[in-house]
Amino acid sequence: MKVKKAPVICGAIGAAAAANAVHAALFRPKKPEITQLPDETVNLDRYRRHLSEAIRIKTVSNRDPEKVDWTAFDAFHAFIDESYPLIREKLEKTVVPPANLVYRWKGRNPALDPIAMLAHQDVVPVTKGTERDWIHPAFEGYDDGEYIWGRGALDMKNHLVGVLEAVEALLEDGFQPERDVYLLFGDNEEVVANDKNGARDIMNYLKDRGVRLDCVLDEGGAMLPVDVKGVIKNKYLAGIGIAEKGYSDIEISVPAKGGHSSAPPKHSAVGELANVIRDLEDHQFKAAFSENMKLMFEAVARNMTFPVRLVACNIKALYPVLLQICKLIPPAACMVRTTTGVTMTQGSPAANVLPQRATVTVNFRAMPGTTTEDLVAHIKKVVHNKEVEVNVLNSKEASRFSPLDSRAFKIIERLCLAIEPNSIVAPYLVMGGTDACNYEPICENIYRYGPFRADAALMMLCHGTNERIPVSCMEDGLRFFKNFIREASAE
Ligand SMILES: [Zn+2]
Numbered sequence: 001m002k003v004k005k006a007p008v009i010c011g012a013i014g015a016a017a018a019a020n021a022v023h024a025a026l027f028r029p030k031k032p033e034i035t036q037l038p039d040e041t042v043n044l045d046r047y048r049r050h051l052s053e054a055i056r057i058k059t060v061s062n063r064d065p066e067k068v069d070w071t072a073f074d075a076f077h078a079f080i081d082e083s084y085p086l087i088r089e090k091l092e093k094t095v096v097p098p099a100n101l102v103y104r105w106k107g108r109n110p111a112l113d114p115i116a117m118l119a120h121q122d123v124v125p126v127t128k129g130t131e132r133d134w135i136h137p138a139f140e141g142y143d144d145g146e147y148i149w150g151r152g153a154l155d156m157k158n159h160l161v162g163v164l165e166a167v168e169a170l171l172e173d174g175f176q177p178e179r180d181v182y183l184l185f186g187d188n189e190e191v192v193a194n195d196k197n198g199a200r201d202i203m204n205y206l207k208d209r210g211v212r213l214d215c216v217l218d219e220g221g222a223m224l225p226v227d228v229k230g231v232i233k234n235k236y237l238a239g240i241g242i243a244e245k246g247y248s249d250i251e252i253s254v255p256a257k258g259g260h261s262s263a264p265p266k267h268s269a270v271g272e273l274a275n276v277i278r279d280l281e282d283h284q285f286k287a288a289f290s291e292n293m294k295l296m297f298e299a300v301a302r303n304m305t306f307p308v309r310l311v312a313c314n315i316k317a318l319y320p321v322l323l324q325i326c327k328l329i330p331p332a333a334c335m336v337r338t339t340t341g342v343t344m345t346q347g348s349p350a351a352n353v354l355p356q357r358a359t360v361t362v363n364f365r366a367m368p369g370t371t372t373e374d375l376v377a378h379i380k381k382v383v384h385n386k387e388v389e390v391n392v393l394n395s396k397e398a399s400r401f402s403p404l405d406s407r408a409f410k411i412i413e414r415l416c417l418a419i420e421p422n423s424i425v426a427p428y429l430v431m432g433g434t435d436a437c438n439y440e441p442i443c444e445n446i447y448r449y450g451p452f453r454a455d456a457a458l459m460m461l462c463h464g465t466n467e468r469i470p471v472s473c474m475e476d477g478l479r480f481f482k483n484f485i486r487e488a489s490a491e
Contacts, residue, residue, distance in 0.1 A: 020310060027313035029302045029424070037418050037483055041173065044475050047165045048148060050083050051469075052141030054157045055150035061122035061190040065098070073099035073187060076121055084164050086171035091183070096205045100198040103183035105167065107176070107489060113214035114180035115408070115488045116443070117481075118199075118435055119160035120189030120219075123152040124463050133465045147468040155462040156219045158469050158477070159450050160185060166481035177489030179214065182206070189435045193247050193394035199435035206442060213443035215408035215488060218436035220244070220448020221428060223420060223473075225455050226300075231308050237300065238416040238423045240409065241430035241448025242292060244437055245338075246366035246398035248375055251359050251391045252276055252383070258348070258356035269358035270347040276383050277342050277360055283382035285338035285370070287327050289319055292401065293335065296426035297322070303424050334431055338366045338375070361393065365431065368398040399437035399446070406445040411487045418483075419451070419476050451480035 057076045062068045077095070081088050087103065094102040099121070107114070126138045136142035136149040143149075152158075163183060186198035206213070220241030226232055254276060256269035289297075297319075301312035311318075326332040333339070341363040348355035364375050372395040379390050403409065404427055416423045436446045453473040461467045 024309040024313040027302055027309055034421050035414055035418050037479065040479055040482055041169055042475055042478050043169065047474055047478055048143055048471060051148055051158060051161045052143050053079060054161050055141035055152050056139055058139050059121050059123060060125045061188050063191050065196060070098055073121065080164065084168045086168050087164065090171055096201050099187040100202050101185040102202055102205060105177060105181040107179040109178045112179040112491060113212050114182055116182040116184050116213050116216045117163045118184050118216055118218035119156055119163060120186045120435055121160065122188055122190050124190045126151060130465050135466055147470055149468040151467055153467050153469040158452060159219055162477050162481050165478055166485055169482060170485060175486065178491050179489045181485060181489050186435045192433050193396040197438060199438040203438050203442060211442060213439060215445040216436055216439045216443050217484065218434050218448050219450050220430045220434055222450050222459060223453040230305065232304050234422055235303050236420050236423045238425045239428035240412055240425065242402040242427040243368045244399045244430040244434055246396055247433055248364045248366065248372050248395035249361055249393040250364060250375060251361050251393055252379060253357050253359040253389045254385065255357050255387065256355060258354045261352045261354050264354060269355040272385060273358040273360055276385055276388060279383045280340055280342065280362060284340060287323055287337040289323060289336060292427045296428055299424050299426040334365065335429060338364060338370050340364060366398045368401060371397060396433060400440060402446045408445045408447060408488055411484060412447060412449055415480050415483050419480060452477045
């Protein structure tokens, strides 16, 4: 019997399309359990006033501790004492030198592991020459009713003051935690990969006293609006940072004879260095999606609108293509691989002198699992010139991954959804550094999330000109902190 091929093929395609449509229809977010939060006293006016005051105190960090104005940190401590009378009365305060703050709020049950709320007191300086570009001066804390302006408004005096407001409010409510609650405020987070690290000193202070933490909450993710016409509608992506990349500055030098530039060799040390740089840039680290990254993609894909979901529901099959696309876009590439950023070069000190040494400084941001040792091995492997000298200037290893099934992660997830039912809560990898990874020796469950609604453009102003926080997101932030402390400090 002869079978006509065309109808069979059409039928097969039709069946496959129908199956895919069913798959797409079922490819929806798991119905989140949305809990009602208790009615809260949330004093937004006081929070705004205190954040403005905190911004006015110039707690600016510097790689050289001699150049830090430590009196500003004293003023910041005095501001906390004056602004939060119940915290002063009920919490035990310790200053870990030079200016790190440890507050301990004793819980009822000393057998339970404490929780810790982290924040850093320091802010980055304003780049010289850009002071006048600010619409409102960087250290005025101006509140125009819509935004509070100034250095630290988003990174991260908003978070630090929010935690203090939450604790003061809980004390006013007469709340007493079951577990100890620590407030741990480092003094030099903005100095990356420093030998002298405030957060590490705090961790050692706690470790010496036998403290093990149940969980740590620090800065990192935020609640980012996502709205792409025809693709995804009116959602918020709450990225919970469960790990952070490493940071290494590595200097690579090419030695040479040097001499008078009137009789140069075919390639001077700088010419040889050019090849070193090309070798590094042409041999990028291998890119891959981590399991957590896939979870985030899937969570977003499930929330896409219907026609797009016909494609999105096949996300697993799309990963190889997605990975190739990510590699081409720098802000996406950094999420899937260890990055190689060639940032500084140096040759001879004068135009008519041949260099006796040419150096390049490369800034690597390592994926979790890649160590500084791996970076050095990579350089030695991909650079053809075997004469080069490799010198690690600064480095901070990438963090571990924190679990997704911990009590603390579930609380964060539940609170995000309770505050914004349109949230897509997903784990993610923090590209920059935070103080949080210093607590790994005494804590398994380390999360990086600032509960503030801010779009990507606003987040880009951290460390830049016109850093500011929308007043509209502060009340939810405060509600999150109050509830997080209440729930995470329970048994
Ligand atoms: Zn920060």
